[in-house]
Amino acid sequence: xxxxxxxxxxxxxxxxxxxxxxxxxxxxxxxxxxxxxxxxxxxxxxxxxxxxxxxxxxxxxxxxxxxxxxxxxxxxxxxxxxxxxxxxxxxxxxxxxxxxxxxxxxxxxxxxxxxx
Amino acid sequence: xxxxxxxxxxxxxxxxxxxxxxxxxxxxxxxxxxxxxxxxxxxxxxxxxxxxxxxxxxxxxxxxxxxxxxxxxxxxxxxxxxxxxxxxxxxxxxxxxxxxxxxxxxx
Numbered sequence: 001x002x003x004x005x006x007x008x009x010x011x012x013x014x015x016x017x018x019x020x021x022x023x024x025x026x027x028x029x030x031x032x033x034x035x036x037x038x039x040x041x042x043x044x045x046x047x048x049x050x051x052x053x054x055x056x057x058x059x060x061x062x063x064x065x066x067x068x069x070x071x072x073x074x075x076x077x078x079x080x081x082x083x084x085x086x087x088x089x090x091x092x093x094x095x096x097x098x099x100x101x102x103x104x105x106x107x108x109x110x111x112x113x114x115x116x
Numbered sequence: 117x118x119x120x121x122x123x124x125x126x127x128x129x130x131x132x133x134x135x136x137x138x139x140x141x142x143x144x145x146x147x148x149x150x151x152x153x154x155x156x157x158x159x160x161x162x163x164x165x166x167x168x169x170x171x172x173x174x175x176x177x178x179x180x181x182x183x184x185x186x187x188x189x190x191x192x193x194x195x196x197x198x199x200x201x202x203x204x205x206x207x208x209x210x211x212x213x214x215x216x217x218x219x220x221x222x223x
Binding site for chain 2: 034036042043044045046049093095104105106107108109110
């Protein structure tokens with residue numbers, strides 16, 4: 001089956017620093033990648049959709065200057081949380097979709113971000 | 117916009133059958149998916165219904181009625197390991213998740 005990895009799996013940083021999270025599709029080409037955020041005991045909230053080689057489309061209420069998304073290749077997308085603050089602490093999950101799996105998204109294992 | 121409704125919590129006994137309902141309102145719709153998520157883990161795909169009817173995969177079945185904008189997940193022969201959160205999700209150009217149903221299983 002299709003595998004998606006994320007790195008790091010967890011990160012702790014100081015307030016004001018920036019954190020980069022990588023999402024990779026390991027055995028398929030991901031034409032579209034999605035970034036979700038999940039707070040404890042809540043649902044997954046879609047943050048943005050990124051297509052390879054083009055700018056990401058952000059959901060309403062998500063600050064594009066704070067959450068920078070880059071999808072430079074068909075196997076890699078990155079999410080950078082800039083000037084992180086404690087309220088950004090959350091579980092960030094990416095998912096990927098390829099041309100042969102149009103109706104299915106494959107999720108990464110998630111990255112737990114804690115901002116002190 | 118899109119909205120999905122599902123119960124916040126359901127409790128059932130080990131070995132029993134439980135049904136988790138989901139109603140949705142969407143502007144676009146390809147199908148309805150169900151995901152399972154254990155505490156601390158990422159969601160895992162359970163099923164996808166694009167057409168009306170029942171899809172069975174082992175102990176899990178999923179049903180869709182497009183005309184009623186309704187679906188459900190049926191879990192049979194419940195096991196303790198099935199204790200988790202279950203999310204219905206509308207599949208369009210992206211996947212939008214419902215708020216999730218926490219399933220508690222009693223021995």
